[in-house]
Amino acid sequence: xxxxxxxxxxxxxxxxxxxxxxxxxxxxxxxxxxxxxxxxxxxxxxxxxxxxxxxxxxxxxxxxxxxxxxxxxxxxxxxxxxxxxxxxxxxxxxxxxxxxxxxxxxxxxxxxxxxxxxxxxxxxxxxxxxxxxxxxxxxxxxxxxxxxxxxxxxxxxxxxxxxxxxxxxxxxxxxxxxxxxxxxxxxxxxxxxxxxxxxxxxxxxxxxxxxxxxxxxxxxxxxxxxxxxxxxxxxxxxxxxxxxxxxxxxxxxxxxxxxxxxxxxxxxxxxxxxxxxxxxxxxxxxxxxxxxxxxxxxxxxxxxxxxxxxxxxxx
Numbered sequence: 001x002x003x004x005x006x007x008x009x010x011x012x013x014x015x016x017x018x019x020x021x022x023x024x025x026x027x028x029x030x031x032x033x034x035x036x037x038x039x040x041x042x043x044x045x046x047x048x049x050x051x052x053x054x055x056x057x058x059x060x061x062x063x064x065x066x067x068x069x070x071x072x073x074x075x076x077x078x079x080x081x082x083x084x085x086x087x088x089x090x091x092x093x094x095x096x097x098x099x100x101x102x103x104x105x106x107x108x109x110x111x112x113x114x115x116x117x118x119x120x121x122x123x124x125x126x127x128x129x130x131x132x133x134x135x136x137x138x139x140x141x142x143x144x145x146x147x148x149x150x151x152x153x154x155x156x157x158x159x160x161x162x163x164x165x166x167x168x169x170x171x172x173x174x175x176x177x178x179x180x181x182x183x184x185x186x187x188x189x190x191x192x193x194x195x196x197x198x199x200x201x202x203x204x205x206x207x208x209x210x211x212x213x214x215x216x217x218x219x220x221x222x223x224x225x226x227x228x229x230x231x232x233x234x235x236x237x238x239x240x241x242x243x244x245x246x247x248x249x250x251x252x253x254x255x256x257x258x259x260x261x262x263x264x265x266x267x268x269x270x271x272x273x274x275x276x277x278x279x280x281x282x283x284x285x286x287x288x289x290x291x292x293x294x295x296x297x298x299x300x301x302x303x304x305x306x307x308x309x310x311x312x313x314x315x
Contacts, residue, residue: 007089008099011082019077020051023064026280035067036060069117069279075106083110084275090263092244112290114275115255117282118262125174127165128209131217134162134230135196138179138238138253158250159196160257161203162234172229175265176207177237177257179250196222233264251292 024032032042032053039057046052052061065071070080079100086096097107139157159180165173180199200219211217220228237260241248248256266274 007086007091007095011099012085014078014081016077019081020064022081022276023068023070023077023280026277027064027068029277034058034060035062067283069113069282069284071284073110073284075102075110080110080279081276083107084114084279085272087111087114087259087275088263088271090240090244090259109287109290112252112255113285114279115259116285116290117278118275119255119258120282121278122176122258122261126209127163127174127176127207128211129173129215130166131208131215132164132166132220132228132230133200133203133217134220134222134226134228134234135200136160136162136222136234137196138241158253159199160234161196161199162230163203163207164230164233170229172233172265175233175261176203177234177261178203178207179254179257236260236264 031040033040034042034055034057037055037058037060039055041056042053043056044051045054045061047061050063052063054061065073070077073080079102082100083096086099091099093108093111094104096102096111097104100107102110136159137157138160160177161180162175162177164175167173180202204217208217220226220230223231237257240260241256245256262275263271
């Protein structure tokens with residue numbers, strides 16, 4: 001990857017006006033439509049420095065970011081667009097925070113909201129036609145050296161199924177890498193090849209459209225020595241996850257795999273334009289939903305607790 005200095009020099013200085021025009025086109029590709037009544041005409045108004053679109057029919061006011069991944073964010077639009085541009089390189093949240101001058105938490109949240117938009121886009125793109133399928137495992141190379149039993153259990157290899165639709169030339173039309181999560185994933189890791197076989201079957205059921213007559217599905221043998229395009233893509237994904245982030249745990253692994261596939265598919269096209277389109281048509285996700293509730297932490301009912309004076313009983 002280029003140094004952070006060369007990356008900083010390559011980041012465009014997006015103007016707010018250009019960002020607003022791009023987001024408007026992504027949110028309403030066929031022209032403005034009132035989210036309440038569907039009317040196509042509007043007045044532009046301003047409230048507390050925010051640009052609003054007031055429907056000429058029902059007077060409903062819609063902001064540019066409402067209903068998009070950017071909804072509720074106080075980060076300037078230009079920084080969001082710089083983050084979209086930098087996602088083409090697959091950088092970490094720590095480096096993103098440095099480059100666009102935000103906090104690490106903000107950079108982490110922006111990256112994961114962008115990955116959420118990519119995940120929604122991917123869920124609407126099933127594989128079809130001629131297929132290649134590969135069952136693999138993702139895990140830390142150094143987990144065997146860790147002494148803690150709990151850490152070793154948390155770092156068990158994660159079953160992953162890699163699948164691709166191919167065109168007549170054998171190039172990728174669409175690419176998916178799906179982690180097998182939950183108890184099924186743990187069982188698959190213990191059962192070895194039989195577990196991977198079950199994972200592949202579930203992958204086909206969930207992510208492959210109905211096969212037409214003449215379509216073929218080729219099952220590839222796992223292993224780092226495989227030379228097919230699917231083997232190469234998987235090795236590239238593992239190398240990126242380990243070199244850029246030091247490895248990814250099972251909780252967010254799927255989001256990073258979605259990002260890698262999205263970049264890999266748009267390597268010859270305008271990924272930035274496609275990502276902007278995804279963000280303009282995907283509803284946001286909250287930080288709480290991304291991180292989930294902390295396991296084992298019980299909330300304290302403060303409203304029913306008060307300190308007792310000496311000799312006094314608390315009811």
